[in-house]
Amino acid sequence: MASLATSIIFSDSPFRASPIHNHRISRYASRSSTAFVVSPRRRGLTVVKSALIEPDGGKLMDLVVDESRRSVMKREAETIPVRIRLNRVDLEWVHVLSEGWASPLKGFMRQSEFLQTLHFNSIRLENGSVVNMSVPIVLAIDEEQKSRIGDSNRVTLVDSVGNPIAILSDIEIYKHPKEERIARTWGTTAPGLPYAEEAITKSGNWLIGGDLQVLEPVKYNDGLDRFRLSPSQLREEFIRRDADAVFAFQLRNPVHNGHALLMTDTRRRLLEMGYKNPVLLLNPLGGFTKADDVPLNWRMLQHEKVLEDGVLDPETTVVSIFPSPMLYAGPTEVQWHAKARINAGANFYIVGRDPAGMSHPKEKRDLYDADHGKKVLSMAPGLERLNILPFKVAAYDTTQGKMAFFDPSRSQDFLFISGTKMRGLAKKKENPPDGFMCPSGWKVLVDYYDSLGSESGNGRVSQAVFSA
Template sequence: MASSATIVFSKSPSPIYTNHVSRYPPGSVSVVSFNRRRGFSVKSALIEPDGGKLMNLVVEESKRRVMKREAEMVPVRIRLNRVDLEWVHVLSEGWASPLRGFMRQSEFLQTLHFNSIRLEDGSVVNMSVPIVLAIDDDQKNRIGDSDRVTLVDSVGNPIAILSDIEIYKHPKEERIARTWGTTAKGLPYAEEAITKAGNWLIGGDLQVLEPIKYHDGLDRFRLSPSQLREEFIRRDADAVFAFQLRNPVHNGHALLMTDTRKRLLEMGYRNPVLLLNPLGGFTKADDVPLSWRMRQHEKVLEDGVLDPETTVVSIFPSPMHYAGPTEVQWHAKARINAGANFYIVGRDPAGMAHPMEKRDLYDADHGKKVLSMAPGLERLNILPFKVAAYDTTQGKMAFFDPSRSQDFLFISGTKMRGLAKKKENPPDGFMCPSGWKVLVDYYDSLSAESGNVRVSEAVVSA
């Protein structure tokens, strides 16, 4: 990518931003915004959250005791499942700013049909996946004319109050078709959170009684957008570039991230900081669990594959849809709220194999193309990256060179998992040894669990 600033206009009125480059005073992040009447404007600061204000829906500490008593007095309780709680977490910290709670019907329909929400001042923010709470017929009847409900966890502990509520039909087929572009059976998130969910959606304003914690040893990695912004300021970042992933980090990923920082330095930035932001919510069954991925990420930093001084590792609490070009907009938008003004996007972001056919569900290039022209993402700098593969002539991961394609070995996620399961080593230079050991240990633990299950079954049958 060239080091000079480039603004490319499409045939539509909206600009496509490839790089916005300027030099600013220390501690600032460059932001280029577009206004249809005034044209381009430049300012220095961390990029503003969507809507101009970062939402914090957690009740102030001084008011929590009163609010908890109030939550106990609300007659109707809605029990949250795992995915519901993850969305409460997302909303509470402002990842979905300017949303103030679960979507009401107007916000839901705009998200479903326009991938965006129009604010009161006429501006548009990106919003590509519905953030909604489903209830069943019995719950709807119990709510009746009430204007608020208490949301509780799996054991009945109050989590939040949802006020000024609106209940409306849950159009499941339309929601699935518009989010994934198909209604094929086997879509992981749809089966987990939609098809068996209630026939009604309830929206309203959230008051979350205290910060969401999981007590799984990983809460120290769960930095909110406001905490991340404070950390970027503390590190004196003048650019923040985000990398979204839900897999272990191999040296190809590291190459993309270190090359991005190099490019930003060449473009004139003084201290670009990487936000390594692994997804921490619901994932499909064959993905490596979060706890193991975080162990692996720590090894990558310990071994110096990524520089700890210029890398912030933090968990993104969102559930995963695997909805390709639709979902990648959500991933990018949320990182704006966390303070990132550059977003790295690669091949088939948020994609997956078709659940019923032997092909990819989405075109591999559509994600990055959609991001470059998505409504409400004009302020975000999109950084498409070249494909990285194992260069057999150099014995390391490198950017693919089609002129000597025979020299490159593509190690897919499936192949990587297969090697780890068999305790076989990948080629030297594919992943740092300590990181690879974590992956092998994970699959080894699965084999041990499987063996224990077989033993238990044998004992029972005897």
């Protein structure tokens, strides 16, 4: 399992090329400023006016039906004879698509988009430009559903109890090449890949794509909806805070002080570069995760404690849930994570060691090379607006009693605390070294693992309690 050490990727200066990525460099400035783009085909500068960084395709997709038309569209959805029931992961992808995280997609992928994603990790638009798209966002159906659809041109998508969620129009049905999809997404077809087993292996043999009209904003009514800001809402919040730079941090784990060190040091460096008010988007993943990950509700409570204790500054931090499912697809998936945050307005992106990685499902090793994620991001098609600026990794400095940047000249003084070790300590109610995580945040983690023992004893699921 990868350690929790981290590094950073972001745009450094207007015309700084990394050794790997030098074919196109861009700087997208923030509010009321000017961006300069160097084009490989046009030697010279193109001046671009930009509020926040421009969404992929130039427009943020909003697939939620306007409130004035919802009652009409809901009645229309009821009249469509064919209904497709969504499972949990399907609904999460509807949520992602509806809010524009996957812009410029207008719905579940048709075959041409699916094949481009699978083979090129990108989609070419009608104007010839390329946007990154590294993971298929598709909807599977079985033979019986395909037969019922017949020649129909649209279907109604419903939730687990039959409530209409969306209308899928101008549909296209095509074969679901499961083995190829798994092999190209994960680089292996070994059994035990969590997302593949959850959403692909047992799914239907056909895929259905089309344009989505989502009948109303997706809500979960789990006490966390107030944290689920859409890309458009996030952009509004960044403008309200007068942010002139936005840097995003993707995570699916509790925040320890090494994470916080990287985030606060990133802001310091952005200030040194001349930005006046860089704002952090702390954007934990909120969709499907594997069974041994800490559940979202407990992670969000832990993040609240980090802010309450001042480890991160609430004035310069926006906490919001990223609704995507987690694939654990390493360098392939990290491109999706970066692309989605561009659509949310972030022009800087922090990336960790072995991002989106996991242990090999059958062998005692990591599934991916720990450095490949950040290297792939530096070369990924459609992500030319991001450049690598390597940081020293963060680890626990035993001489200072705190998380610090690793110094290879005294490597014996540093302790790398992996996610596995962190979870093991919490399960045994043992404390980590002082300075690894804020005490109130650590208590949340201990309480979570303690609740698992209570659940096994009484059959009840304990819930994290949030402040108002």
